[in-house]
Amino acid sequence: MIVFDLSCSEGHQFEGWFGSSDDFSEQKAAGLLSCPQCGCAQIGKAPMAPSVPAKGNARTIERTETTQMATGEMPxxxxxxxxxxxxxxxxxxxxxxxxxxxxxxxxxxxxxxxxxxxxxxxxxxxxxxxxxxxxxxxxxxxxxxxxxxxxxx
Known part of the structure; x- marks a missing residue:
């Protein structure tokens, strides 16, 4: 499975899960894709940030139920x-x-x-x-x- 960030012509962004990149293209061509918020059928891939793996020698933090990370002040x-x-x-x-x-x-x-x-x-x-x-x-x-x-x- 592959996950794409999608957007409609109205600017709504959402995720789509597909079997392959070709699967996305085929569903788009067949008009099977629509925005879950407004129903618009003009769907395209939204710009995505690449997934860059950590360097092999980089220190990682193991996430557990008690590990919390936050930025900024809590409202x-x-x-x-x-x-x-x-x-x-x-x-x-x-x-x-x-x-x-x-x-x-x-x-x-x-x-x-x-x-x-x-x-x-x-x-x-x-x-x-x-x-x-x-x-x-x-x-x-x-x-x-x-x-x-x-x-x-």
Missing amino acids: AAVKQALETLAKAQAKALESSTWVGDKFAEKAREMHYGEADEAPIHGRATRDEAEDMVAEGIAVAPLLVPVAPPEELN
């Missing part, structure tokens, strides 16, 4: 919304017990009646979370990162 409204969200989450967690990496195990025990139900929070892998949802266990991600109690001063 005040976004900052306020995040602070409000963090306070609401902290309030909800006051009555919850940290179970660490045993989250999936403890949630299953409660779901299947092997333990009394109680609010808990902890860590689960994506696969564990998807499996719990498939089993009908009510789980939700924490929207603001939480430091485990053993890591707090």
Whole structure:
């Protein structure tokens, strides 16, 4: 598959996925392409920046769930919304017990009646979370990162 940045004659830009460059040309010639915003059929490839791979000796940053990169100041409204969200989450967690990496195990025990139900929070892998949802266990991600109690001063 190949991804092209496309634009219509009205100036709207969007992506298009094609099997090959020829596939794009054939669909355009057959009139099968249209702008998803305005329906215009005059579609062309938008200028694209080339993908330049990093040099072999260049240092890379491994992106993880906790890695964050930003440029500039955060807008005040976004900052306020995040602070409000963090306070609401902290309030909800006051009555919850940290179970660490045993989250999936403890949630299953409660779901299947092997333990009394109680609010808990902890860590689960994506696969564990998807499996719990498939089993009908009510789980939700924490929207603001939480430091485990053993890591707090």
